[in-house]
Amino acid sequence: MVAINRHTGKVIQDEGNIPASLLTTIQNLDVILSTPIKTRWFNRLFGSRFHELQDKNIDDLFELLITSETSLAIEKFEPNVIVRHVALNKDRALEGEVVVNIHIFHIPLNRYITIENVRLF
Numbered sequence: 346m347v348a349i350n351r352h353t354g355k356v357i358q359d360e361g362n363i364p365a366s367l368l369t370t371i372q373n374l375d376v377i378l379s380t381p382i383k384t385r386w387f388n389r390l391f392g393s394r395f396h397e398l399q400d401k402n403i404d405d406l407f408e409l410l411i412t413s414e415t416s417l418a419i420e421k422f423e424p425n426v427i428v429r430h431v432a433l434n435k436d437r438a439l440e441g442e443v444v445v446n447i448h449i450f451h452i453p454l455n456r457y458i459t460i461e462n463v464r465l466f
Contacts, residue, residue, distance in 0.1 A: 351376070366453045370425050371460060374447070377422045378415065378465060393418040395443075395465050408433045411465065415445055425452050434462070442466075 348357040348369040357365050357372070380392035394414050401407050412431040419428050430448040437444045443465040451458050 348372070364454060366425070367451060367458065370423065370451060370453075373423050374419060374426075374460070374463070377418050378463065391422060398443075399466055403435070403438045407438075408435070411443060411445065415447065415465070419447070419449075426450065427452065429457065 348365065349355070350357050351372060357368050359365050360368065377391075378393050378395065381396045382392045382394055383389050385391040395411075398407065398410055398414070401410075411433050415431045416428045419426060427450040428447065429450060432446045432448075434444040434446065445463050445465060447460045447463055449458055449460065450456070
């Protein structure tokens with residue numbers, strides 16, 4: 346299956362030692378996590394609820410909500426990965442930027458991968 350880069354319009358191809366399937370998955374995760382629920386016309390449940398968490402106090406409950414919403418959204422809409430762990434970068438959260446590291450098992454590549462510094466909002 347051919348995938349298109351949503352920013353350039355070009356076909357996604359291997360980049361050095363990074364396979365195209367992983368680049369496609371990373372793009373899919375970006376779309377899932379950056380799309381607010383109820384904004385897709387044909388799939389109103391697609392996306393994540395991060396927009397509801399903006400301007401909340403950064404505490405243990407906030408961390409739980411961010412990590413669980415990240416895991417749930419990915420597991421619901423990206424069949425090529427299994428989420429193993431999501432970690433909130435608390436230092437950057439205190440600066441007003443919500444960033445997570447996502448540890449996944451990438452099924453097509455049959456290996457564990459960490460995607461670092463995923464900016465949620």
